[in-house]
Amino acid sequence: xxxxxxxxxxxxxxxxxxxxxxxxxxxxxxxxxxxxxxxxxxxxxxxxxxxxxxxxxxxxxxxxxxxxxxxxxxxxxxxxxxxxxxxxxxxxxxxxxxxxxxxxxxxxxxxxxxxxxxxxxxxxxxxxxxxxxxxxxxxxxxxxxxxxxxxxxxxxxxxxxxxxxxxxxxxxxxxxxxxxxxxxxxxxxxxxxxxxxxxxxxxxxxxxxxxxxxxxxxxxxxxxxxxxxxxxxxxxxxxxxxxxxxxxxxxxxxxxxxxxxxxxxxxxxxxxxxxxxxxxxxxxxxxxxxxxxxxxxxxxxxxxxxxxxxxxxxxxxxxxxxxxxxxxxxxxxxxxxxxxxxxxxxxxxxxxxxxxxxxxxxxxxxxxxxxxxxxxxxxxxxxxxxxxxxxxxxxxxxxxxxxxxxxxxxxxxxxxxxxxxxxxxxxxxxxxxxxxxxxxxxxxxxxxxxxxxxxxxxxxxxxxxxxxxxxxxxxxxxxxxxxxxxxxxxxxxxxxxxxxxxxxxxxxxxxxxxxxxxxxxxxxxxxxxxxxxxxxxxxxxxxxxxxxxxxxxxxxxxxxxxxxx
Ligand SMILES: *Cc1c(COP(=O)(O)O)cnc(C)c1O
Numbered sequence: 001x002x003x004x005x006x007x008x009x010x011x012x013x014x015x016x017x018x019x020x021x022x023x024x025x026x027x028x029x030x031x032x033x034x035x036x037x038x039x040x041x042x043x044x045x046x047x048x049x050x051x052x053x054x055x056x057x058x059x060x061x062x063x064x065x066x067x068x069x070x071x072x073x074x075x076x077x078x079x080x081x082x083x084x085x086x087x088x089x090x091x092x093x094x095x096x097x098x099x100x101x102x103x104x105x106x107x108x109x110x111x112x113x114x115x116x117x118x119x120x121x122x123x124x125x126x127x128x129x130x131x132x133x134x135x136x137x138x139x140x141x142x143x144x145x146x147x148x149x150x151x152x153x154x155x156x157x158x159x160x161x162x163x164x165x166x167x168x169x170x171x172x173x174x175x176x177x178x179x180x181x182x183x184x185x186x187x188x189x190x191x192x193x194x195x196x197x198x199x200x201x202x203x204x205x206x207x208x209x210x211x212x213x214x215x216x217x218x219x220x221x222x223x224x225x226x227x228x229x230x231x232x233x234x235x236x237x238x239x240x241x242x243x244x245x246x247x248x249x250x251x252x253x254x255x256x257x258x259x260x261x262x263x264x265x266x267x268x269x270x271x272x273x274x275x276x277x278x279x280x281x282x283x284x285x286x287x288x289x290x291x292x293x294x295x296x297x298x299x300x301x302x303x304x305x306x307x308x309x310x311x312x313x314x315x316x317x318x319x320x321x322x323x324x325x326x327x328x329x330x331x332x333x334x335x336x337x338x339x340x341x342x343x344x345x346x347x348x349x350x351x352x353x354x355x356x357x358x359x360x361x362x363x364x365x366x367x368x369x370x371x372x373x374x375x376x377x378x379x380x381x382x383x384x385x386x387x388x389x390x391x392x393x394x395x396x397x398x399x400x401x402x403x404x405x406x407x408x409x410x411x412x413x414x415x416x417x418x419x420x421x422x423x424x425x426x427x428x429x430x431x432x433x434x435x436x437x438x439x440x441x442x443x444x445x446x447x448x449x450x451x452x453x454x455x456x457x458x459x460x461x462x463x464x465x466x467x468x469x470x471x472x473x474x475x476x477x478x479x480x481x482x483x484x485x486x487x488x489x490x491x492x493x494x495x496x497x498x499x500x501x502x503x504x505x506x507x508x509x510x511x512x513x514x515x516x517x518x519x520x521x522x523x524x525x526x527x528x529x530x531x532x533x534x535x536x537x538x539x540x541x542x543x544x545x546x547x548x549x550x551x552x553x554x555x556x557x558x559x560x561x562x563x564x565x
Pocket of ligand 1 (some may be wrong): 289323474
């Protein structure tokens, strides 16, 4: 049964959350925005009414005043004109990168916070915003299955959220080693066996190096971060910015589906332990940036649990779910197959997690989150400022990498959690449709014999494909695909029929590329694979009412170009 033929009232009601490609819901949002503005003006007027006005009607009529107002109006017109050239990300024709429409609850939440402009660095500068942030964090923790006592904060995005995990994981490792410094433990035991002493301090890295040298007669050359080779480049940034250097990233092999290979993970951990090389953290990815694929998080967690059981070692397990985190709303819905379901259900056992509301949360930029299961891991590093009156462990300012932080992301997320719901009936319904749309696209390509081949991943709503028209060798496929890329992708600012993105899988995807060649009977004469990439996030990609069926449209569009290649 085609899931798009049925339009149950619950399905139709999802349309109330978005403005619509033709601004169909504009009356609703216009009224809400006006209500918000009026409320805000009223708030100002009634806060200190005894102060009286500061701008009089006469002043507003003075020629120079009128001039300035006129000039601002003109610049607004110019700005609007400039933005009419902006990339139309709202359109279902946009299927390129990880962004699309934003939801109306999110936009309204953002606007309210923007007009009141709190600074969530502390309760001194944000009376309401900080509480909204805690609420929004609580909702996200509930979605992924973290306990109520978990904690976290909003960041400007996934990159900073990953940095937040990095610095805490590193600090925890330094703390354990340092607090075990007077014990008679082997180096590995001292690194990973959590002592009973309080972890509430930040040992200086230099002190710890000196100690390692003195006690273990070892040159210390940095702890290793174990990441899948599908990692987002923010991990390379973290390694170089926070001083371990990119050479201390250990990239775990990917299997033929582009997932972290658990066997290789085990091998890499064992190698570190044999060489007495400290492990800073182990990262898995939920929704890879390239292909939206899901790592076997349950199996990775089992490997980590094994070290706890056998050696009493603890490793920090961070899940980079910047893209795929919201799929957790479907973890108990029976929607995904067993392996994906298990992976989603296992994220609650991780130490920390990154989720970007500004990706699949349909929230405006800039909105990322860092969530930490245990409070003691979250609060394990601290930097205070003398001029901010921080309330101990209530204000997050001393613990966040960023200083001033807006409440807009939190307010947007708060609103979407309340209005749409972070469960299978809310976000779950929206995301299910995006997965159906992706499947529909691939099916139509097959049915219409479009000469495209799709890469096999543990997929969500992103697809990667190459042109295989009359090709016998991978080099021919790469050539054809790059021709298609140059037809479909350009940086010129003009309206295009459809918008795509591209990627080039390299040696790190060796097993996936081999599998791709095998399935498409290609001679593998090159190491890389050029791909077209499409992200199906838009809630209106398939709509019964729209005159254009965008999936038919995009498949026919691709076919027409491939014909000319
Ligand atoms: C997008 C992404 C990031 C980075 O997020 P930003 O918000 O762009 O900083 C990190 N990890 C993964 C897996 C991502 O997809």
